[in-house]
Amino acid sequence: MTESNRQVLLASRPEGKPTESSFRIKDGPLPSLGEGQVLVRNQWLSIDPYMRGRMMDIRTYAEPVALGDVMVGDTAGIVVESRHPGFAVGDAVAGHLGWQRFGAIDGSLLRKVDTTRVPLSAGLGVAGMPGVTAYVGLIDLCAPQAGETVVVTAASGGVGSVAGQLAKLRGCRVVGVAGGADKCRHVVDDLGFDACIDYKAADFKASLKAALPDGVNCIFDNVGGEVLDALLPRLRPGARITLCGAISEVDNPSPHGIRRLLPLIVNRVKVQGFIVGDHPERWAPAIDELSGHVAAGRIHFRETVAEGLEAAPRALIDLLAGRSLGKQLVRIL
Amino acid sequence: MTESNRQVLLASRPEGKPTESSFRIKDGPLPSLGEGQVLVRNQWLSIDPYMRGRMMDIRTYAEPVALGDVMVGDTAGIVVESRHPGFAVGDAVAGHLGWQRFGAIDGSLLRKVDTTRVPLSAGLGVAGMPGVTAYVGLIDLCAPQAGETVVVTAASGGVGSVAGQLAKLRGCRVVGVAGGADKCRHVVDDLGFDACIDYKAADFKASLKAALPDGVNCIFDNVGGEVLDALLPRLRPGARITLCGAISEVDNPSPHGIRRLLPLIVNRVKVQGFIVGDHPERWAPAIDELSGHVAAGRIHFRETVAEGLEAAPRALIDLLAGRSLGKQLVRIL
Known part of the structure; x- marks a missing residue:
């Protein structure tokens, strides 16, 4: 592959509300895969309130994002290369891959999205x-x-x-x-x-x-x-x-x-x-029940979609200001 | 018996902090006993923070005290007459008999105080x-x-x-x-x-x-x-x-x-x-363990004692103002 990997990095820790200058874009090479890892081309990035906390230099239940590191976040995408026996090229997956176009991750940390029952993006929302x-x-x-x-x-x-x-x-x-x-x-x-x-x-x-x-x-x-x-x-x-x-x-x-x-x-x-x-054992049964409700039309959802990774900072700012409706997503182009 | 029954009644509902004029003393005849009831001569009255709430005309988890009624409260005393098979004259008991010298109550609502292990007054404190x-x-x-x-x-x-x-x-x-x-x-x-x-x-x-x-x-x-x-x-x-x-x-x-x-x-x-x-099933095991700790010198307690029923209003006012140390009691003379 000759495609570049676009990423959004944490550029500075906000004093008060975050602004677009808290972030910066970086283009670089694709990651190479270790044994047991999977390369995912991300199609959707989930924007969530917890991200605000990770921008601060305060340890809560998770480590803060370091300055210059890729912002953390859940993504959904398609496997483009696999060195893990549980995943094949073309699988629809979701995981904590961060604000970037491509991500490499241990297959054990990735989960499949059942796109026969829910759209891929719902793997970051109602089924995520x-x-x-x-x-x-x-x-x-x-x-x-x-x-x-x-x-x-x-x-x-x-x-x-x-x-x-x-x-x-x-x-x-x-x-x-x-x-x-x-x-x-x-x-x-x-x-x-x-x-x-x-x-x-x-x-x-x-x-x-x-x-x-x-x-x-x-x-x-x-x-x-x-x-x-x-x-x-x-x-x-x-x-x-x-x-x-x-x-x-x-x-x-x-x-x-x-x-x-x-x-x-x-x-x-x-x-x-x-x-x-704290409740890893509840993910599979919860996602199974929720996917069934979505497929049967018993649970409805709406998405607010920002186009392109470059729009992710603004999407987080809007989410924190209460300007999104339903699940806030970024479509990664 | 020709003794009179001294009682402390709720005279008025306080606006702001209660004062001694929120209460009044009344002397009257001893209660007569119904079947299954026990007559207790109270020796100790427990003064507790919850009493403040009962003085208000607000239903919480319990009914408020009606104006002119005897103030509610736990007492410890000695059985002086019994029409209940579980209690005999001379038994040391505790129950919710109110701010009064004598009280009549169903034996089923009374509990014995094991004065071989704790003093009677502790039946209102550490063992109450x-x-x-x-x-x-x-x-x-x-x-x-x-x-x-x-x-x-x-x-x-x-x-x-x-x-x-x-x-x-x-x-x-x-x-x-x-x-x-x-x-x-x-x-x-x-x-x-x-x-x-x-x-x-x-x-x-x-x-x-x-x-x-x-x-x-x-x-x-x-x-x-x-x-x-x-x-x-x-x-x-x-x-x-x-x-x-x-x-x-x-x-x-x-x-x-x-x-x-x-x-x-x-x-x-x-x-x-x-x-x-809400936890009636926990009273017996709790009191048993606590009485054992007291008897063995593993749990210590202090009492602040006001002398005479007439001193009960002031004792409550002092308790609410943080002026008592340990368990606030009134000795009923």
Whole structure:
């Protein structure tokens, strides 16, 4: 092959919000394969909120991206060369290959995407990390029962949209929270939630209260801050809160947080923070169930697609600003 | 019997902090016994933070005390008449008999105090509701492992003092948080905690950080607010927080709360609110283990005693203001 490998590198650590100058493009040679490795031509790059954290020089549950290194991220693509017995040229795969056109990776770290049931790009969304995140956080940790009321924040996003539809399929009443009338319309009309509250509307708190006449049994939260705080007085006894993300705290020097813990005590609430990477044994069953729902038309999804690797920085900036609908992807040309 | 039954009634619902005028004394006849009931002459009344909540006209996990009714509370005393086969005159017992000298109650709601192992008053403390609260919240919900670091807030109180000593007996390093140098000295010198941080000291946050060089695996929290918030950056992966109380929020129109949820997500923390009344099956084994520790000198306790039922309102006010050390009791004369 004589094609070059285009990559997006972390150029500088942002002070405040990231900008396009936090990144830079580099063209170089294709990687050579070691024994057991697979070369993938990436077609899709997933843009996810966790990437913001990896740009900082802070060790959390994962190492930060080093300055000058390729940005981390999940991609989906086609195998173009294989030195691993489990993969053949032409296989559709997904893995953590980063913001680049070609990637070489151990076959043991790659998974196949069943394109007979879902499109390749869905291997990064409903049938990928965001889908498994929704599955583990909702089904395993919130464990909603039929007839219970579930609230999902960031309901139109890649994770929230799946969490809410899974809760509907489990027989729950599902109320979404999203930013703006367009997103809320999508959440109710296309995704089938019972209601959606626009947190940007002036009457947000009153609308939330009205939408939860019997309180809430399960909160799948991606946001934190004022939205979560407004939900706490509505908690039912024995309620569960899954903390999946806290986007309101990102780049926020004085986050709102939650002001009263007493509702958590009085109602014996369980709050559980989690990281989907801790649950490797749940990926296969989750992706299998989710792929079946997609193939049967029981779970719907929308994608916001940016064209070309060069558009990836802007796509992340837009995602963090709440300007994407559904799963944010980059099509790698 | 010709003795009168002195009672303390709820006279008015406090606006802001309760005062002595929130209560009034009433003398009246002794109750008569129904079939299956037991008449108890109370010797000790337990004063506990939950009583503040019952004074309000808000239904939480329990009904509020009605105006003009006897204040609720646990007492320990001696059976003076019995129409229940399980109890005989002279038995030492504890139960939820309220702020009064004599109480009649179904024998099924009464438990005996093993005064061969603990003093009668301890049936309201380490071998009573506070002890069981510490046991369930620490052993069942935090589940600390030997070698882990445990933080207990309100460490000199009736619940915190037991929780911390139980953690020491399980092989943990235990750091207390308490208000004032005297309380902290008691927590370390008498109760055997490894360290105690005075949250009223100017260098509170720096001291807390210094006392937790390896972070914290388990927080048994009675306080909420700034103390809990200062602990969150010290959380270890997989940490557990038991929310037992949030005294900093009581009578506080603008509580501090917790400002950042991200440490809970990054470290996959479980936060669990609980009410000891939900765990009736744990009372007998908890009290048995705790009584054994007391009898063997492995668990120590201190009591702050107010003399006479008339002193009970002031004892509650003092407790809520943090002016008691160890278990706050009233001796009923």
